[in-house]
Amino acid sequence: xxxxxxxxxxxxxxxxxxxxxxxxxxxAAVIVGMPIGILLFLTAPGHLRSNRLLYGVLSYIVNLVxxxxxxxxxxxxIPFSRMIVGTAIGPLAASVSLSVAAIPFYARLVExxxxxxxxxxxxxxxxxxxxxxxxxxxxxLSEARPGLVSxxxxxxxxxxxxxxxxxxxxxxxxxxxxxxxxxQRFDTEVMVACIVIxxxxxxxxxxxxxxxxxxxxxxx
Amino acid sequence: MITFxxxxxxxxxxxxxIEAVQPTSLHVEKGQIQGIIGFSGAGKSTLLRMANLxxxxxxxxxxxxxxxxxxxxxxxxxxxxxxxxxxxxHYNLLSNETCAANVEFVLKAAGLPSxxxxxxxxxxxxxxxxxxxAKQYPAQLSGGQKQRVAIARALANNPKVLLxxxxxxxxxPVTTLSILxxxxxxxxxxQVTILLVTHEIQVARRxxxxxxxxxxxxxxxxxxxxxxxxxxxxxxxxxLFDSAEMSSSSSVxxxxxxxxx
Ligand SMILES: Nc1ncnc2c1ncn2[C@@H]1O[C@H](COP(=O)(O)OP(=O)(O)OP(=O)(O)O)[C@@H](O)[C@H]1O
Ligand SMILES: [Mg+2]
Numbered sequence: 001x002x003x004x005x006x007x008x009x010x011x012x013x014x015x016x017x018x019x020x021x022x023x024x025x026x027x028a029a030v031i032v033g034m035p036i037g038i039l040l041f042l043t044a045p046g047h048l049r050s051n052r053l054l055y056g057v058l059s060y061i062v063n064l065v066x067x068x069x070x071x072x073x074x075x076x077x078i079p080f081s082r083m084i085v086g087t088a089i090g091p092l093a094a095s096v097s098l099s100v101a102a103i104p105f106y107a108r109l110v111e112x113x114x115x116x117x118x119x120x121x122x123x124x125x126x127x128x129x130x131x132x133x134x135x136x137x138x139x140x141l142s143e144a145r146p147g148l149v150s151x152x153x154x155x156x157x158x159x160x161x162x163x164x165x166x167x168x169x170x171x172x173x174x175x176x177x178x179x180x181x182x183x184q185r186f187d188t189e190v191m192v193a194c195i196v197i198x199x200x201x202x203x204x205x206x207x208x209x210x211x212x213x214x215x216x217x218x219x220x
Numbered sequence: 221m222i223t224f225x226x227x228x229x230x231x232x233x234x235x236x237x238i239e240a241v242q243p244t245s246l247h248v249e250k251g252q253i254q255g256i257i258g259f260s261g262a263g264k265s266t267l268l269r270m271a272n273l274x275x276x277x278x279x280x281x282x283x284x285x286x287x288x289x290x291x292x293x294x295x296x297x298x299x300x301x302x303x304x305x306x307x308x309x310h311y312n313l314l315s316n317e318t319c320a321a322n323v324e325f326v327l328k329a330a331g332l333p334s335x336x337x338x339x340x341x342x343x344x345x346x347x348x349x350x351x352x353x354a355k356q357y358p359a360q361l362s363g364g365q366k367q368r369v370a371i372a373r374a375l376a377n378n379p380k381v382l383l384x385x386x387x388x389x390x391x392x393p394v395t396t397l398s399i400l401x402x403x404x405x406x407x408x409x410x411q412v413t414i415l416l417v418t419h420e421i422q423v424a425r426r427x428x429x430x431x432x433x434x435x436x437x438x439x440x441x442x443x444x445x446x447x448x449x450x451x452x453x454x455x456x457x458x459x460l461f462d463s464a465e466m467s468s469s470s471s472v473x474x475x476x477x478x479x480x481x
Contacts, residue, residue, distance in 0.1 A: 124312035124370075127272055128377070129301030130329030138325050142316050219315045220359040 003181075004193050011177065011190075015197065017091040018173035021163040025098035026156050029106035034148075036062070036103065037110025038136060044111075048122070048135070062104040070162055073101055074169055094171030098162055106155045113147030114140050146217035153209025157202050164198070174198055221413040222248040222271055222381055227280030229266050240266040242437040243280060248430075250380075253407055253414040255428030257421065257456060262434040264417040265385055271415060272304045272383060273297060285380055302330050305374030305412070309386035311366040313358040319345065319369045320354040326376045344372040348402055364395035371402055375410070382406065384416040388423055396420075400427050421460055433457050 004011070036058065042048050043055040065073070074097045081096040082088045117140055125139045141148065164175020174194050182191020229241040241263040248254040256264045269275040270282055273289050281290045289300055313322050320341050327337040345351045348368035358366050367387060374382055384403070388396040404427060406412050418424050424431050425445070433441040433456045441454040452458045 118310075118312070120308055120310055120312040121314060123274060124306065124308065124373075125325070125329070127274055127301060127304070127306040127383075128326040128329060128373070129298040130326065131298060134325070134329040138328065139314065143314060145316055216316065218317075218357040218359060220357075 003187055003189050007177075007181075007190060011174075011193065011197070014172065014174045014177040014194070017167075017171070018160065018163055018175070018201075021091050021095050021098055021166060021171060021173055022156060022159050024092075024095040025102040025159050025163070026106075026152070028099035029102035029155050029159075030152070032099075033103040033106035034110050036107040038114065038140065040107060040111040041114040041140070042136075048126070048132070062107055065100065065104045066108070068101075070101060070165055071169075073097060074166055089170035091172045094163065094166035094169075094173075098159055098166055101162060102155060102159055105158065106151060109151030109154065110144075110148060113144040113151055116147055117143040146213045146219075149209060149213040149216060153206060153213070156205050156209070160198065160202060160205070221250040221252075221285055222246075222254075222415055223281075223283040224267070224270065225281045225283070227267070227270050227277040227282060229263070229270065229275060230278045239437050241270070241277075244437075244439055245280075246432060246439065248413055248415055250413055251407070251411050252430060253403075253416065253428045255424040255431040256415070256417045256434055256439075257419060257424045257431055257460070258434035259456075260419065261436075263437040264419075264434050267434070268383055268385055268415060268417045271381070272301055272306060274306075302326075302377045303379050304381045304383060305377070305379035306383040307367065307370045307374050307385070307387050309389050311358070311363075311370045313366055313369055313373075315358050318355050318357055319350060319361070319372075322358070322369055323373045323376050326373055330377050340376060344376050345369075347375060347406070348372045362395070363391050364398060367391065367399055368402065371399075371406070375406065375412075378410075379412060382412050382414045384414060384418075386418055387416070389418065389420065396423065397426075403427060421456075425460060431457075431460065433460075 040055065040058055040062070043051040043058070045052065045055070077097040077100060078088045081093040084096050085092045087093050121143060122135065122139055125135050130138070163171065163173050167173040167176025168179055174197055178191045178194035181187040182194065224244060224246045226243045226245055227241065228239065228243040230237045230239050244267065256267060258264050266275055270277050271284070273282065277290065281288055283289065284300065284304060287300060289297065292300060314325065317325065323341045323344050324337050327340055332340065341354070342351060345354055348371050350365060350368050350372065353361060353365065358369065361369065388399050391399065400423065403414060407414050416427060429445055431443045431445060432439045433443070433454050435454070441452060441457045443450065443452060443457055443460065448461065452461055
């Protein structure tokens, strides 16, 4: 207990760092990944803006980034992180790699959720003469709302755990703290405390995510 | 009001091409209710869906109210589609939006300002008798009520034409009748020309002034229901008139009295 109290400030800082890394990467996933997911959906063969070349290229890039083991991606992106944020260590630098990983991750989940929207519903909107921006906003995103939120929940939770991995190469955060104290210094108490914190955060995120998704789902 | 000129539609199925609709012409006058009947796979839906270019004809032209749809660019086609309402067998409503929002969607997409939208949504739900369901979600409604919301949505932009693809095929007979009454009312009071696809003979007979029988991608018979003396030659055509005599009791009685007198 003593060691935890002694490290109180450091634990709080670690929580802040984890939150920062996850917020930045998940924001990137939503801001960049969501449009890519929509584009993937629209350009897929047989869909509204079917474009074999664009779909092929996008899909290939998404697969490519997703097939990298995260740690390797992290190392490979060190020069890129340095270019963007001026440093290769710390939560901000880790956020760059995390964002690069989170964007295609969420893009695929968005594409999948949009595929769940019944074709007939989209067709009814096309038949009514609705322009593309209304079909995207008023039909696709609206009908896929529960799936988009569930996908976001999955993304947040995955990237809490990815951020722990990022922490070990100088990113900071709770995962990093757990490894530094628990694994390297055999301070089990601190490690357990860190794990408990992670478990609580993940449970909380999942609970809020599930609740939001079910509230948004009017299909019954 | 609706003219198909030598339209045809081919699909590629593997290596083969199937001719879903062979070159076909059909003209529907303003204010008419034209039915298309036929067995499954006859090409009814494909023909209907070419009326608003949901399906692009392989050959031929489509005219709505004198305008050639097949010659329009994307923006012009969107504009033209606003005056062509459409309803479907499975309603195709937005399940995460209320009834009012479903109707409002097409008004918003047409660029109507907010205040006018609200007024028009109310009017349209009123027409189909669902003003009290405005705030409900489709999942909370019966099939017939969902189809009425779909009708309200189809009417929102004051269409000249209403396309119906099996609008009652998922409904029980009593609900079917109420939907048909709404369609009749819309045709009569709003002068909307209706093109209706169905495989239900009763529905076609009840509603349509003219009926085209389709078989394997072709219109094989055109019947004017106001001229019952015409002798249909196709099996479906004959069935249309035969079962009219058998199952509709009032017409049987009238005819019986006629014979006696
Ligand atoms: N997108 C498509 N791709 C390939 N073939 C198609 C497609 N749509 C329709 N067809 C084929 O075209 C033919 C006509 O289909 P259509 O849906 O117009 O028939 P229908 O008369 O409406 O039948 P139903 O009563 O079953 O709805 C069928 O043989 C069908 O398999
Ligand atoms: Mg059909």
